[in-house]
Amino acid sequence: EDKVVQSPLSLVVHEGDTVTLNCSYEVTNFRSLLWYKQEKKAPTFLFMLTSSGIEKKSGRLSSILDKKELFSILNITATQTGDSAVYLCAVDSNYQLIWGAGTKLIIKP
Amino acid sequence: NAGVTQTPKFQVLKTGQSMTLQCAQDMNHEYMSWYRQDPGMGLRLIHYSVGAGITDQGEVPNGYNVSRSTTEDFPLRLLSAAPSQTSVYFCASSYNRYSNQPQHFGDGTRLSIL
Numbered sequence: 001e002d003k004v005v006q007s008p009l010s011l012v013v014h015e016g017d018t019v020t021l022n023c024s025y026e027v028t029n030f031r032s033l034l035w036y037k038q039e040k041k042a043p044t045f046l047f048m049l050t051s052s053g054i055e056k057k058s059g060r061l062s063s064i065l066d067k068k069e070l071f072s073i074l075n076i077t078a079t080q081t082g083d084s085a086v087y088l089c090a091v092d093s094n095y096q097l098i099w100g101a102g103t104k105l106i107i108k109p
Numbered sequence: 110n111a112g113v114t115q116t117p118k119f120q121v122l123k124t125g126q127s128m129t130l131q132c133a134q135d136m137n138h139e140y141m142s143w144y145r146q147d148p149g150m151g152l153r154l155i156h157y158s159v160g161a162g163i164t165d166q167g168e169v170p171n172g173y174n175v176s177r178s179t180t181e182d183f184p185l186r187l188l189s190a191a192p193s194q195t196s197v198y199f200c201a202s203s204y205n206r207y208s209n210q211p212q213h214f215g216d217g218t219r220l221s222i223l
Contacts, residue, residue, distance in 0.1 A: 004151065032209055042113075042199065042214035043152075050209065088151070095206050096167070099144075099151030 002027040002093050006100035014108050017079050021103045023089030024071040031092040033072050035063055038086040038102070046074070046087075079107045111135050115200050115215035122190045122222050130185040130218050132200030139205040141183040142167070142212070143175065145196040152199065158183055159206050190222045 007022045023033065032050045036043035047056040049065035049072060056063050060079075065072045076083055084107045089100040116131045134141065142157040154167030158177040172194060174186040183202075187194060197219050201212040 009149075034211055041216040045211040045213075048209060048211055090152070092209075096154060096157075097152075097212070099153070101149055101151050 002091070002098045004089055004091050004098050004100040006089050006103050008103060009101065010104040010106070012106045012108060013079060015079055015081060018075065018077045019079060019105060021074040021087050021105070022071060023074070023100055025091045025098070026070060027091050027093035027098060029094045030067065031095070033065055034090045034092070034097070035072070035074050036088040036090065038088055043088055081107045081109055083107050113200055113202055113213050113215035115198075115218050117218060118216065119219045120221070122187075122220070124190060124192060124222060126190050128187050128190065130187075130198055130200075130220070132183045132185065132215060133181050134202040134213070135181065136202065136213065137180060138202035138213075139180070141177065141200065141202045143173070143183070143185045144199045144201065145169065146199060146217075147196050155185065192222045194220065195222045196220060
């Protein structure tokens with residue numbers, strides 16, 4: 001059975017800290033791995049990763065994929081209160097997305 | 110550009126009632142899907158459609174029906190609401206199922222079944 005596991009489930013840090021969120025997966029036919037940010041409403045797309053070792057960056061956020069060890073990490077540097085959200089990881093397996101339960105990140109001022 | 114629009118935003122139903130959650134997108138996307146999101150669990154796929162006139166079941170289809178008469182609209186019907194269907198429902202769309210394009214989500218419908 002395909003599965004995606006995110007850790008930690010929740011994380012509380014102070015503004016300015018750096019955080020690393022983890023996503024591991026076991027799927028039958030990997031096509032891509034996606035990261036989304038969910039605040040109060042709709043998940044919004046952050047990154048799509050298809051190849052190992054290539055870092056994707058957007059401002060203070062970055063992500064990398066390891067297809068040999070079957071995981072991805074999402075890094076956020078110099079965190080701000082606006083980074084508080086649930087971060088979702090999903091893996092496209094056989095053209096269907098398998099979702100992790102998410103990591104709830106709280107940034108304290 | 111409205112993107113993906115879901116209505117209503119909130120709804121309370123009694124057990125046994127039926128209702129339709131509406132979803133519309135204006136991006137001419139072929140692929141549309143419905144998910145439910147429950148606390149402590151990932152998004153779970155209910156039904157999806159790869160184009161007008163074509164629908165298929167996802168991971169948790171029981172108790173729900175869908176249709177896709179136009180490219181733009183993909184309504185989700187609850188046939189006889191049950192408390193286990195209390196959840197937040199998201200509609201999503203993407204260019205097509207086979208391209209490496211991310212899905213765009215609506216703002217969700219929070220549904221409570223009493």
